[in-house]
Amino acid sequence: MNTLEDIYRSSVSFAKGLGVTFKNLFRKPITLQYPDERPVLPVGFRGIPALITDKATGKPRCTACGICARTCPLGLIKIDSVLGPDKKRVLKDYVLEAGRCMVCNLCVEACPFDSLVMAKAFELAEYDPDKLFFHLDRLVELGRPYEHGDPFYREPPPKKPAAEAKPAGEARPAGEARPTGGEGV
Amino acid sequence: MAAVADAWRALVDWYFALPPVVLVPLAGLLKVLAVFGWIVLNVLILIWLERKFSGRMQSRLGPMRVGRPHGWAQTIADTIKLLVKEDVIPRGVDRWLYVIAPAVVFTPALLVWAVVPFTRNWIVSDLNVALVYVAAAGSLAVLGIFMSGWGSNNKWSLLGAMRAAAQIISYEVPSVLSLMGVVMIAGSLSLQGIVAAQHRVWFIFLQPLGFIIYLIATLAELNRTPFDLTEAESELVAGFNTEYSGLRWAFFFLGEYANLLAASAIAATVFLGGWSGPFLPGIVWFVLKTYFFVILIMWIKWTMPRIRIDQMMEVGWKFLIPAALVNIAITGLVLLVV
Numbered sequence: 001m002n003t004l005e006d007i008y009r010s011s012v013s014f015a016k017g018l019g020v021t022f023k024n025l026f027r028k029p030i031t032l033q034y035p036d037e038r039p040v041l042p043v044g045f046r047g048i049p050a051l052i053t054d055k056a057t058g059k060p061r062c063t064a065c066g067i068c069a070r071t072c073p074l075g076l077i078k079i080d081s082v083l084g085p086d087k088k089r090v091l092k093d094y095v096l097e098a099g100r101c102m103v104c105n106l107c108v109e110a111c112p113f114d115s116l117v118m119a120k121a122f123e124l125a126e127y128d129p130d131k132l133f134f135h136l137d138r139l140v141e142l143g144r145p146y147e148h149g150d151p152f153y154r155e156p157p158p159k160k161p162a163a164e165a166k167p168a169g170e171a172r173p174a175g176e177a178r179p180t181g182g183e184g185v
Numbered sequence: 186m187a188a189v190a191d192a193w194r195a196l197v198d199w200y201f202a203l204p205p206v207v208l209v210p211l212a213g214l215l216k217v218l219a220v221f222g223w224i225v226l227n228v229l230i231l232i233w234l235e236r237k238f239s240g241r242m243q244s245r246l247g248p249m250r251v252g253r254p255h256g257w258a259q260t261i262a263d264t265i266k267l268l269v270k271e272d273v274i275p276r277g278v279d280r281w282l283y284v285i286a287p288a289v290v291f292t293p294a295l296l297v298w299a300v301v302p303f304t305r306n307w308i309v310s311d312l313n314v315a316l317v318y319v320a321a322a323g324s325l326a327v328l329g330i331f332m333s334g335w336g337s338n339n340k341w342s343l344l345g346a347m348r349a350a351a352q353i354i355s356y357e358v359p360s361v362l363s364l365m366g367v368v369m370i371a372g373s374l375s376l377q378g379i380v381a382a383q384h385r386v387w388f389i390f391l392q393p394l395g396f397i398i399y400l401i402a403t404l405a406e407l408n409r410t411p412f413d414l415t416e417a418e419s420e421l422v423a424g425f426n427t428e429y430s431g432l433r434w435a436f437f438f439l440g441e442y443a444n445l446l447a448a449s450a451i452a453a454t455v456f457l458g459g460w461s462g463p464f465l466p467g468i469v470w471f472v473l474k475t476y477f478f479v480i481l482i483m484w485i486k487w488t489m490p491r492i493r494i495d496q497m498m499e500v501g502w503k504f505l506i507p508a509a510l511v512n513i514a515i516t517g518l519v520l521l522v523v
Contacts, residue, residue: 018484
């Protein structure tokens with residue numbers, strides 16, 4: 001009879017549903033109890049941009065060219081520099097308005113000297129909004145773990161000799177250090 | 186230690202030597218206080234249990250911080266918070282109804298416990314019509330819901346209250362009818378008598394259909410999913426609870442859990458044999474069986490989706506009542522033959 005069949009079918013599905021929740025009861029919860037347990041941040045995690053210090057010279061790699069400041073869509077980067085005696089720009093201060101930074105990564109991509117990296121810093125809340133303007137010292141401090149460069153961008157493969165020219169139309173080799181906004185699009 | 190034992194003996198002797206005109210009301214008062222304490226303690230535990238249990242079934246943890254091991258003090262903290270909230274009585278409400286409704290909802294949950302047998306000797310009042318009393322006392326809560334729905338002067342509350350009233354009244358009938366099979370076998374309406382009649386085999390095995398009907402009807406009576414349309418958080422704000430805050434809302438909330446506990450205790454007594462069982466003391470069996478039903482009802486709540494009001498009515502009137510009547514018929518036939 002139709003009703004009996006309905007009853008049977010619905011009871012079975014009811015029991016299956018109960019089974020699912022019962023099994024879930026014994027699975028380890030996925031909750032991370034935040035201040036005591038921290039999440040494991042993936043390699044490409046985008047926190048606030050930081051300045052990389054060159055291991056050899058001990059000074060930031062930044063040459064104060066201003067490309068990042070021009071690239072930032074919100075105009076958050078202000079670079080203070082003077083022309084040194086040898087006509088080279090010397091970086092005096094680098095101010096990033098971290099309070100409004102949307103961690104879009106454009107400054108990092110634009111920098112021709114690989115001197116910016118998205119540090120894994122995100123617990124940056126302050127009581128005083130003025131403290132959210134990060135200056136050179138803070139940015140260098142944030143960039144200390146990245147002395148060997150940005151781990152997200154792999155080293156480009158060694159250049160192939162010209163004799164093995166690729167036919168036109170083939171995709172550029174993956175892993176180039178300068179992704180032109182094509183990654184993840 | 187001997188001094189304490191002597192003092193205790195002296196106290197007991199003094200107590201039983203009191204003149205009956207004092208002893209009887211005093212004994213009644215003590216029983217009532219004990220049961221009330223039991224209910225309040227268990228309701229607090231139940232709320233905590235629901236949050237942890239539902240959390241674990243949803244791959245999350247539930248309360249963890251208030252009372253470091255697993256947030257055991259969460260309910261106490263919540264109750265204190267509710268107590269110190271401002272008592273808001275909206276301007277347009279029907280004052281009497283609005284103020285009294287929470288009490289009318291909470292009290293029937295307490296009334297049922299007057300006949301629940303905790304062990305062979307621990308029962309507040311062994312009425313010989315206990316099941317009728319349970320059905321009657323349990324129905325009183327509808328009045329409170331209706332009062333809160335109308336008195337809140339709020340269309341969501343009214344709608345929720347109407348649905349709740351319809352639901353609860355509709356499922357009273359199958360609930361009581363399903364218990365009739367048990368009464369026929371036990372030959373007694375008294376809960377102690379029903380427990381005694383299960384000394385060989387529990388009624389859940391003799392009355393499987395009755396048990397299922399009773400379970401479904403109880404879920405509807407308790408306004409729990411799949412029948413929680415009246416509180417449908419996603420549809421009616423909070424149904425008949427909408428205008429209540431602070432301690433008044435706490436009464437509704439505690440009343441819901443007190444009802445859950447009462448219904449579980451009745452189900453445990455009628456279908457699983459109450460306090461009877463080998464090896465362990467009666468009270469332990471009683472608690473275990475009651476909590477078995479509590480966990481079962483919570484498990485169902487967090488598994489099932491919600492049923493629409495018309496589906497609910499249809500199931501109650503067109504399916505459960507005939508099924509309960511069939512159950513009674515079959516039970517009668519079997520009793521006649523066997």
